[in-house]
Amino acid sequence: MADFIEYLESAFNGEKDDGTLYRFKRQTLEKMNERANEITHTGLRDDKVLYDLVVSEFSDLKKAYAEFCEKDRLRKRDSLVNKIMLIGTPAVALLSVTIFLAVGFLTDLWSPAWVFVPDMILLWTVFLLSEGIRRITRLRRLYHPIARVMLALAVMCVTVPIFLILLSVLEVPKAWTFVPFGVICIYVADAVYAFVTKQKLRIINYLIYLPAVAPMVYVILGGLEVVPWDPGWLIVIFAVIADLIIVLAKAISNSRYKYRPEVDAAWSES
């Protein structure tokens, strides 16, 4: 309909058309024509009403254009990241092996140099997983558990290379303590994700994670001889007590929102 074209042109009169605006106008015009056809099919015969009705559904074009631009930006970014992932995966594999061989042949330090291969591949995996987490988080909450599993894997993929460096390259004594530390990181990352994405009933996650993390802390501190093993086990007890305190605090906080209705008696009667 020519009127729709006029409407679209007048809405963006004077705005610079960089191609995105053209695509938006073209897409919107198609949608408007489609709606007009649908409505005409219902039996509407008044063209003025048809025009007003369709236009009322596309009243805030500036906002729609802003959303279109944002979607377009995300689409372009996703497209670029897809290409990077496609090319990057074999490239990283090749590069890590090349670096390993180069360092090995040049310095003859074959032993620590092998760390390059798993570390680079694992860090690349972290990039792939984080991209997956970002995309899944944009979806409905129903899919968020998948993102949380991926986050745990990503944290694992970060801690394992660090552990390998500590163990093989730096030869740090008691490097094994980094393994329980990695597990703690998984719990913390998940708790942060639950908080940031405002997951319902995340308090239950926190209550479970606290006593789960405590034995790890106990092992790390005991292993590093920061805390003696014997009274150190109290950390686990403290975690359980902390859980109870949180539950109590939450109950007290919620009691402020407990409404005592005047109709309690009436409900009881019913």
Next chain:
Amino acid sequence: MERKLNAELWDKMHYLFRDYNDRMVHVRLDYDFVIDAEKLKTVLICFFEKAPVLHSSFKDNKVAPYWTVKPYRIDDVFTVSTPDDIDEAADEFLTGYIPPDSDIQMKAALFIKDGKSTLCIIENHMCMDGGDFKYFMNALCENYNNYVEKGISPIDVREGSRSYEQVYNDFSRTEQRMAKNLYKNINAKDDHCFPLTPDSIRDKSFIAKRKIGREKLSEIKTQGKRLGATVNDMLLTAYFYSLYEIANYKESESVCISCAIDLRRHLKDVSDEGLTNHTAWMQCRVPERGADIFQTLKYVIRSSNQFKNDKFMGLYGLPLLKLGYSIMPHAVSEEIIKIGYSNPLVAMSNIGILKADKLALSGHEPVDGFMTGAVKYKPFVLLSATTLNGETTLSMCVRGNDEDKKIVEHFFDLMEKNLDELAAQQA
């Protein structure tokens, strides 16, 4: 691509009520001129386009039900005819039924005879309640007038969210948290029922009506003011008293009648909300019949005041229903809610005043009309009341037989008698 709409909490609840009633809300308006059917069609199309739930089909998905927007033709929605007997045609139309999986959820009919028109509309309660249906009718008439008289396109109808959570919008954050913590099963456990005949395959839907004239209503209002009662209290009292009489309850028995309450009372502004349901039940209970009808009135006032003084009137039970529908698949949650929910056997819905000036078409106010709730299946009954032009129409939609019709008519006789008695003490 198929367009889907979310099935809101009340949509699902009214779908659950399929075992208790036919979920149709009805309105009839009589005009003393001939309505321009073509113009009205145009207005209806615009309204259907603005409220897509009206041309959607309900999909009873076992996990999460939803609406699918469907194409339609206005001729399937709106029919115009010139019957010999308008009342008969209107009754036949009004007792019709729209299945929830139908492509349209509202039907309208225009009956024209001797220069007069009768506009009848039925709609699925899952789409909107009496409160919004009243708004819909007012908006329909206003848009029709602007279109016919000024040529303004009839697209001025509310659009927005249909979520039940809109009722919390005007509360403070603390109040919202309080209201959302009201986990309470608010069912009226009362076995007293209206004395209708047992169910039969031959039963048919009918709408029984009785008018309370302008003068009588005025007397009731005046008497109500004197006794500190609202018209609703007076009607409810007569309802209780008549019920004791027609059902032969013992005077010492405690009886409960559930009254529909409009939850929009908690909202200051509904202009950005979609057409939806915001109705809950208030249980009004009398501990005994009382020595006379004035004693009953005292019980009614006391019971209803308890609710009226409550800040969160009608919001009890919503969080529990929400929880029930959230944590389990729909098929399971329906079964569990059915266990905890008991539909009121005896209920009343005072839809309130239908403003004649708002319902005027081309300068002609409706000369008569009423709005009424769903056709209840026995043993459930719902007494609806609407006031137009100073007259109140009491109506009861029942799926029953001729014997039931007689019982309901007798009930209306008793209502009239008891309202007379209430109003008579004026001196």
